[in-house]
Amino acid sequence: MAEKDQVKPLTPAGHQPRSDGEDDYEAMHAKSNNLRRKQLYIQCCGCLSVLLIVPTVMIIVVLTVCHVKHPSLRMNSVSIQRPLEVVNGTTTTGGRDQNLTLLVDFLVKNPNYASFKFRNATTVLYYGGTVVGEGQIPAGLQAKARRTIWINVTVDIIIPEKALLGGQSGIMSTGTLNLNMSSYTRIAGKVKMLNIIKKNMVLGLNCSFMYNVSGQAIQDNCSRQHVHF
Structure with a gap:
């Protein structure tokens, strides 16, 4: 029997074979x-x-960075530039007040990322509640960003004659005389950042002094600073 030819199925209309x-x-x-x-x-x-x-x-x-912090003000030392006149262990007033010159050393520490520029600064000394001397710190000084600046202030003081009088008129015993004085230092300035943030500040420092005439020595005691805005 002859084999019948196999019939292949027709390809559906519209279907095209795809190549690899x-x-x-x-x-x-x-x-x-x-x-x-x-x-x-x-x-x-x-x-x-x-x-x-x-x-x-x-x-x-x-x-x-832009947060304004308080600069700190501190007194480092006080030294005598011109002492009271002492002759043979005593000071003669000569019927007049006497002059005393002190050199005060301050330290201003600026923790900000911008400079703290001084507008004006003053140190005032008192004796018996009365102003006896004053020193000026030049305007325009500045503590640079995150830096510390040292400032020297010369203060000329006039000691009243009555404070120097001892047992005899015009004569005092230097071995027993201590002059107690006080001071107030005020520094006004501004911290300016990027010309956008501007902060005015006033630093203040109170101190007391005891001047021993015979030893020509100064003992100081400073209270903590206070800051105003």
Whole structure:
């Protein structure tokens, strides 16, 4: 019996056979689209991160770098530039007041990231509640950013004759005389950051002195500073 010819099924209308090259092209195209989507996603995440990080950094900078802190004022030492006139262990008033010159050494420490510029500064000395001397600190001085500045102030003092009188008129015993004085130092200035943040400050310092005439020595005691805005 002769074998019948096998009948092959017809290809459906509209269906075209695809080559391996076309399949590879579509796979590469899909892979490229996925890669573009991933890159776009990464770029969007990066932009969003920048938008979140920049304001945070600015806030941190404002709260740290641009935060104005209090400069500190301290007296380092007091030395005698011109002592009272002492002859043979005594001081003669000669019927007049006497002059005493002191050199006061101050320290101003600026913790800010901007300079602290002085407008005016004064040291006033008192004896018995009365002003007996005054020293000026030149305006325009400045403590640079995060630096410390040392300031020397010369104070000329007039000691009243009545404070120098001892057992005899015009004569005093230097072995028993201590002159107790007090002082107040005031420094006004401004801290300015980026021409945006400006802060006026006034530093104040109270001190007391004991001047031993026989030993030509000064003992000082300074209270803590106080700051005004």
